[in-house]
Amino acid sequence: MAENTIQESAAPEKENIVLDPQVVEKKEREPLFGKAERKLLTDPLSDNNPVTVQVLGVCSALAVTSVVYPSMVMAVAVVFVCAFSNLFTSIIRNHIPKQVRMIVQLVIIATLVTIVELTLKRFSYPVYKELSVYIGLIITNCIVMGRLEAYAMANKPWRSFLDGLGNGIGYGLILVVVAFIREVTGKGTLFAGSGIEIKIIGPSTEYAINTVATSGIGTWFSWYSNNNLMVLPAAAMFIIGIYIWIQRSINPKLVDIS
Amino acid sequence: MEFFNIFIKAAFIENLVLAYFLGMCSYLAVSKTVQTAFGLGLAVIFVLGITMPINWMINEYLLSENGLLGMDLTFLRFILFIAVIASMVQLVELVVEKFSPSLYNSLGIFLPLITVNCAILGGSLFMVSREYNFSESVAFGLGGGFGWFLAIIALAAIREKIRYSAVPPALRGLGMAFILTGLMGMAFMSLMGIDPQALGDLTH
């Protein structure tokens, strides 16, 4: 997966990230948080977003984005796994035998994911129940694998860690944005399932804007009803499709010609 | 009959791609032409079909508390499952290369990609959470693989045609692929109404 997609869709990344660490590594002392490091963190948020530009990791997570709360947990889990698998792989990168490279990477990822699972089971059992199968799928989340192949195998630990952190956050960002749109328009709530559920708009008095009220602000919204389409997984595909459309309209460099 | 019901259910009603959106990365990346999609689809059927029973046996006889070791080793489940998948993929690659070089040439590059296809690991994890027995897990593996195969062929065929349409430049390629997948997912939802009682229900 990794090699393939990166070749076809992340050409800009090769130019500015994969090459420039070599330049930096020649320096006597590396800055802990210089310009290049900041770029590692911020690039994946927009122009090199793992989901919308590199097309990595679309797989496991779309199903959890129907409400915000589980997608936030998922995002945190992916950031953790992505950052630390990058870190550990980078530390042992010169000792990994080429023949079993892939298995070694997968073992590192699977171990971290198991730690996430055990932690959730221990500290937040209801969330564990909610996400059970999808936590396991972080292992095959192509972002994690993709970053190990494309970055951590060739770079020093601190920068690899930042790269993992940045990509994890870029991924989590898309997750939360999609979940936000879907939850508000689909269910009319926010953070459902957590302790601080906010009911925004809906057809009963429990909601802040009551669309069936006979007086007050609710009467202005009598035409509105929450859209069941948005809670279906298909809606996530539409939202990401439109997100890509907007992003590429703003930045035509990202358009692939194929 | 159970076997057949689970196969149909996994292939159509609960299609791994269009209902659960699993295996999305390779699905979007390798669906540019029907020919390559066909090769990858076949490889997925094959790998899903053999890893599922193997993982079932590992889970049942090695990891579970009532297994051969008599210890609850479920915390090793992820690692063993992914190791089985990776080594099976490697094995398939070797076998195909030795016995059918022509098939290897058409499949070759896609085989390693299958290791990180979420549909494969996802299948094994669904199998555990739904507590399928051995024959059910074989049926689920083959059905799931077949559904994935159909879905990627369908998307590739549409993408081949849509190249001649006037899609807005910014939406061309990836953006359109997302929206198409969403539409196909909605179309597949019409299969949802099929009574699971008649199709998939085994136990009542």
Next chain:
Amino acid sequence: MHSTNYVLAFVMTMTVGVALVLALLSSSWKAKSKENEAIFNKRAILAAVKDHLGGMDPKTMSDEEVLEIFGQNVTQMALNMDGQEIDAAAVEAAGHKGGMAENIDMKKEKKKPEAERIRPLFVYKKDGKEFYILSIRGNGLWDEIWGYVALESDWNTVAGAAFDHQGETPGLGAEIKDNTSWAAQFKGEKIFDNQGNYVSIAVVKGGAAPSNPHAVDGISGATVTANGVGEMLERGLKYYLPYINKVDDSKKLSLN
């Protein structure tokens, strides 16, 4: 290229190291995780009587409160299909570690032939009143659905119900769990008619007549899941009829 020996040594070291770390974590957290699971289940059981918990919400109350209520107000028993109470050894023999009624894994039971199944029954006592909480399990659209139904001491009027699901569509089928006002409809419904015949509670697409004590409204857009709930209630509550008939003979034992 590294030598084969190096590769083997590397893989061995890595495997042993990783297995050790995970085994350590897993074993040191295992007790607490098991406890979390038990509390999670107890919470689900109490959700069926949530209007009778003295103002506490089973979703938000603390783990200690759950354990306290369960310890003080709840008694539990396991029943076989003839309505006889069975002992802990029999429950263990049926494949449920722990032997308590709360340990009965309904998923396992669902796979057994009907005649061999066992059921848990929870009796919740509060301010001199008794509630009987029955456990049911069936099929939704995608996967299994399950729930607990609390009956008042007349073994007829529903005091509350709570449902859960494995993988119903969020916002549609998942409303059986998420939409508390949907589950609240079951309160006050009756499972026997005036002659004591078992009729269960139907889930009616398009809305049930408010005067009908044996039907509730369906969920728009989730007909299959809603029908699944109706079917699950019909079948699941019937399993308890032999026992109900024993303790209250005004209820007819109609197992058809």
